[in-house]
Amino acid sequence: MSVDSLSTDPSGMSSLTSVGDHGSVGLSDPMYSSSRRKMLDLVNKLHSTGCPTECRLSSTSEPWICTVSLHFITDEHGKPLGQARNDRFGGPMFDKSEVEERIRRAQRAILNPNTLSMRFLEGPDEDPIGRELTFSMNSICLQISGSDVADLSFCDLPGMIASGVDKEIIENLVTAYIKKPSCIILLTVACETDWENQRGFDLAQTYDPEGKRTIGVLTKPDRIPPGEEERWIRFIKNEDKPLENGWFSVKQPDSKALQQGISWSEARAKEREYFGFTQCWSSLEFAYQQHLGTSNLTERLSDILSALINKRLPELQDELQKLIQKTEEALRSLPKPPSGDAQMEIIHLVAGFTRHLSKHLEGTPDDGGLLQSVRPAQEGFKRAIRATAPDFRAHPRRATIERSARNSYSESEEEVEEVQKSIPLPTFLSNEEVVGKLDGQNPIYIDEVMRRADKAITRELPDHYPFVITKEYIEEVIAGWDVPARNLFDAMQRILSVQVKEIIVQHFSKFSQGGLLHNITVVINEYIKQCSNITLQRISWLLDIEKKPRTLNTHYYSDYRDKFLAYYRGCRQANEHGSLIAKLQRYQPNYKAVIQTSTSDFSKSVSKILSGLNEIQISSVKATDLPKLLPSDPFDPALHIMASVRAYFQVAYKRFADNVPMAIDHELILGLHQDRGLEKVLLKGLGVTGPDGYQRCEEFLQEPLHIITRRDELQKKLERLDSARKELLDLWAGYLEPIAPLERSVNRWTPWSLSKKPQAVNEDSPEMVDRKVTGLLNELTMEKFDSISDQIIAWANRSEKEKDGRTLIQVIRLVFEKATDEATWSEMYARLCRKMMEQISPKVQDDGIRNTEGKHITGGHLFCKYLLNRCQEDFERGWASKESTAAAAATKASEDAKVAANGDEGEEAALYSEEYYAAQKAKRQGLGLIKFIGELFKLQMLTERIMHECVKKLLGNAENPEKEKIERLCKLLTTVGALLDTQKAHAHMDVYFSRMKELTKSPNVNSRMQFMLQDITELRERKWIPRNLAAAPTTLAAVHEAVRPMQLV
Structure with missing residues (x-):
């Protein structure tokens, strides 16, 4: 039993064979059904004894030709080669009668791998005494083309065997072909062999359980033992082992007839004679007799192939379209190939990078934006500066120790604690910052302040203390601001460098081969370093000016000073007269209970004092106001110093906490793209504008070899796929009914170019x-x-x-x-x-x-x-x-x-x-000329002197200007104004725009021209940055890239 395969996968076509599955088989054109039936006859002519035979047929306009080659995938020991090898076996054949002999010789060469194949090609046409192999995975490949040949491919596989050393190898080979859903299985069963010994049907059932792709063929019907005919006729009637496409029977010439040189037509005549005069076959009904003979089998195969083609074509078109889309996506995923103008591309790349970086430095709403990333460091800096606030204490350092040492102390500890609680923290800061304990690591006690102030007195009056004490305390505080400021700078510089590097990699990672990525990184790092040095100088300057205590914000300073002075005095009184203040706070003027206690005596005394004050017409005095009658505090000068220092800190630290981050932002972050500084530095550092700029740009744009190779592979694959798609469309066209062309009328209109008699043109x-x-x-x-x-x-x-x-x-x-x-x-x-x-x-x-x-x-x-x-x-x-x-x-x-x-x-x-149309065309071409001249100047084909001469000529008549010249002038300056407005030619440009300003006021200039002149003036004021970018030539890939974000939205 043998299993042959015919496939309808269009990857077997000339274009698709090189794209996909090389073992696939091509589609035949339905218009050549008669040619296809002739080619299917070859299935019965070929007989593979020990190796596969692949036959690839293609229709061409050239004469018939056939070549034979040996396809080796294993060596002489049966081990895989790794890389398949094709050896041509003889020259091309132009006579069809030579094919059968060449195939026999090729089979001998395949089954005797240790013998030179040339011996079998040139030696006698006879089998050697002993074959080296009974079976081989290597195959014979026939490539046949011609005008009477259809597009088809098939493979003749060796017969299946029930046992033996090659059984598993043969089954694996057969499985590799018949498991494809586009493969037609031609199952041949020899009638002289017991059914149980034939493995092919079971294998076909495994991969085609419904029998839709399998066609059964009974061979050697003349060798059926007498009495067993009915068993095989049941197959023809599709009663035993039924298949959707049924069973057929054919009778081929035996070896004796082949040796006698029987022709193909004679063999078919003998076959018809056998089935027509053999009782068991000739007595069958007409429907079953249609399953007898090679011609009926060929006809049925042709119908099945056409039906399978119809079914597979839409699926193949979808698969092909998916392959094309996948290939195009792979091409788009690769970096764009370098353009022909390397210098201009580098300029565009740098400009695109700086625009992206500028937008990033200005701030984006993304979570990982630059400003969002530096904000925690800025908040930490503010807290660090706030933490340097001087921690003044309104009581002496040893007051608590001395108080605990006095045993005769009349006030209870509970009263003192109550007084301490009654002195609140400075709540007037609650609206500005988090209020907490003022206890720091270095508290400053009032006695230390007083002692330092006393020592500082030189020639002053006894009640006057020098300002130097306040200044020294302020300088000591400000001395602690240097480290937080530099820490903030380091953090912001580190974050900036990381994010700038990410943007560099995003734009230039694909240009690492030519060194562009490295050079860009070096130039930008150096520029960041320069900006960092300027920023550090600015921070040092801010620290220096803070060392001189000074403020014009007198309102805030005075307000804070009064509040802190009251706060420190309250703390002072709470420490010195805590029990008295506590009692006064508990005093209730309407208290009437008569309790003979010390507390009631105190209340009576307070009531007498308040009553006495009312008698002398001092009213509205509360009990809590009585502490103001206490004698003055000897530490009052120290309280004033403490309040002044603390008030100035509130003013200064807020100022410094704002100025330092703003200075870093202005000099370091925004400084990178200020006045397009980075773009200029990059172009200069890369040497783009130098004498060898074009050569350097070409070197920068060098692509890695694997990218070039990959793009070339994908482009070639896309070309092959596109060619295959066109072939599929041609196949579809073959299935459509022809459309009759329209009849041409006698007096039809004919274009003048076609009505002329054709003449030979040199x-x-x-x-x-x-x-x-x-x-x-x-x-x-x-x-x-x-x-x-x-x-x-x-x-x-x-x-x-x-x-x-x-x-x-x-x-x-x-x-x-x-x-x-x-x-x-x-x-x-x-x-x-x-x-x-x-x-x-x-x-x-x-x-x-x-x-x-x-x-x-x-x-x-x-x-x-x-x-x-x-x-x-x-x-x-x-x-x-x-x-x-x-x-x-x-x-x-x-x-x-x-x-x-x-x-x-x-x-x-x-x-x-x-x-009208002639005038409009002249105007369009005139403005186009100005734009074209400007573009030539950009590419250094025209000099700057010529451009200035053009501007001067257009501005020549300021008193009675022509409308045409004004419009041309505006177009020219729009195109090249940014390049002309250099520091060297700034004076010339000022003269031009001064004259243009005069033109806007001239009564001889209409309103439209005036607005055009004003637009150019405003454009220069914006440093030649247009509100809307003008349309420019670009590629489809760039358009798709620009449209993709809008599609996502």
Whole structure:
């Protein structure tokens, strides 16, 4: 029993074979069903004895050809090679009769791996005495193509055996093919062998349990033992081991007939004779006789293949589309390939990085933003400065010890404790900061303050204490601010460096190969270091000015001083007269109970005092006011010093807690992108604008080899997939009914270009140059820039054979007209001109143009001269062609007079007249010329002196300016103003804008022109940063990248 396979997976087509499964089989075109049936006949012609035979058929317009090769996946010992090897077995065959013999010889070479294959190719066509192998995993590959060949592939597998050393190997090989859902299983069963000894059916049932892909074929029906015919006829009737596609029976020639050279047609005739005259087969009903013979089997196989194709095509299209999408996503995930202009790309990369960094430094609402990350450090700094507040105590250091040593102390400890509780903490600070105990690590007692003040008296009066004491206490406090300030700086610098590095990696990680990532990191780290040094100087300056106690915030200072003085005095009284104050606070004026205690005596005394004060007309006095009558405190000067120091601290620490973070933010964080400083430093540090800038930029943009290889693989794969998709669409078209073309009428409209008689056009003629270059310019985009620009340059270089450079002049004219007519794409056309200047052949010359030394101007210099002459001519001419306008007006004067009489219709007619469209086109091209000139200047093809001359010419008539010149001036300054407004040319720019300011006030300038001039003036005031970025040429990948965030939202 043998199991052959036919597959309908389209990856077997020419395009898909190299994409996916190389063991798949191609689809046949239904339009060639007759050819397909002929190829299916090969299934019965081939007979694989000990190795697989793969047959790949493809339809071409070329003559029929067949090649045979040996496909080795194991060595002579049966061990895998690791890398498969294909060896060509003989030359190509053009005669179909040679194929069968070549296959027999190839089988002998496969089964005798220790013998040179050439011996079997050139030796006699006979089997060797002893084969080295009975079976091999290596296979024979037939590649057949021709005009009468259909697109199909199949594999003839060795017969299954029930036992033996090769049993498992054969089963694994068969399984590898038949497990594919797109594979048709052709199960052949020899009628001379017992069914129980045939393993193929069980294997087919395993992978096709419903029998939808399996076709049974009974072979050698002439060898059925007498009396057993009914057993095999039950298969034909599909009663035993039923299959959806049924069972067939075929009779092939025996070995004797093959040796006698029986032809294929004779074999088919003998087969029909056998089934027609053998009783057991000829007596079958007509429906069952359709399952007898090779032709019926071939016809059925053709129908099954077509049905399976219909079923698989939609699925394959979906699978193919998924592969294309997956490949495109893989391409998009790779870094963008370097552009043709390395210098401009580096500038764009740096500008994009600095914009991103600037936005990050300004602050973002993200959780991990820079400002959010430094905020904890700033809060910690504020707490650290607040913790340096002087801890003044309103009682002497040894007061508590002395009080506990006095045994005759009349006041109870409970009363003293109550007094201590009655003195609250400074609640007037509760609205400003967290209020807690003022006990610090270094408390300062009142007696120490007083003693220090007494020692400081020199020539002052006895009741006057010098300011130096207050100043020293303040300086001691401020001395503790240095460490927190530097700690804050270190923390913010560390966080800044980490986040800047992350942004650097985000933008430049893919450019590590050429050293761009490293150089960017070094330059930025150095710039951060410079900003850090400036920031440290600013912090030191803030510390220095705080060492001189001074404030103009007298209101806050006086308010705090009064509050702290009252607070310290309250603390002082609570310590010295605690019991008295406690009793006065407990005093109740309406208390009437008569209790003979000391407390009642105290209350009576207080009542007498308050009553006496009322008698002398001192009213509204409370018991709690009586402590004010106590004698003055000898430590009162110390209380004033303590209150002054503490009040100044409140003013100074808030100021310093704000100033230091603001200074770090201004000098270090915001300082990185202030006045585009970082961008300038990067361009200078990278050497982009230096003499070898272009070469350095190309080195920076070098890609890693694995990225280049991967992109090339994906692009080639995408091309193959796209080709396969087109083949699938062609297959679908084959299934659709043909559409009858429309009948052409005799008097149909025909374009003028088609109505002309075709004439042969010389390849170097101006007409051909116009046609080809115009077509290339129409196809020019940023994605195709390199390939198409190379073709345009190739056409321009045809002037090598000319002495007047006429082809180069013609190409320049076409590029110039395209650039001026499509101002939006001026940047791309300017890049094209820059590339042409660099790559025009030095052999191109014009005999009529020489330099001052009498030598020919050639190559790129000649290109520049042609281009600049054309720019100058059109710039000086302008778009307001007065002569042509006057002529047109004179010609149509009478017509306009008639049309004007019709009122509104005249306006509409004028609007749609040819003159209107001609004027609009001239204006569009005139403004396009200005934009194009500006882009050429950006690429250093025009000098700064030329730009200034253009501005001066446009501003020449300030008294009666032309509207055209004002509009061209605004367009020019919008394009190149930022580059012209340098420190060197600042004075010139001031003169220009002064004159433009005068124009805005001129009565000869209409309101539209005035607004345009004002817009340019405001643009300069914004440092040439536009409100909205103008549209510029870009790639589809960049557009998709820009649109993706909006799609996510």
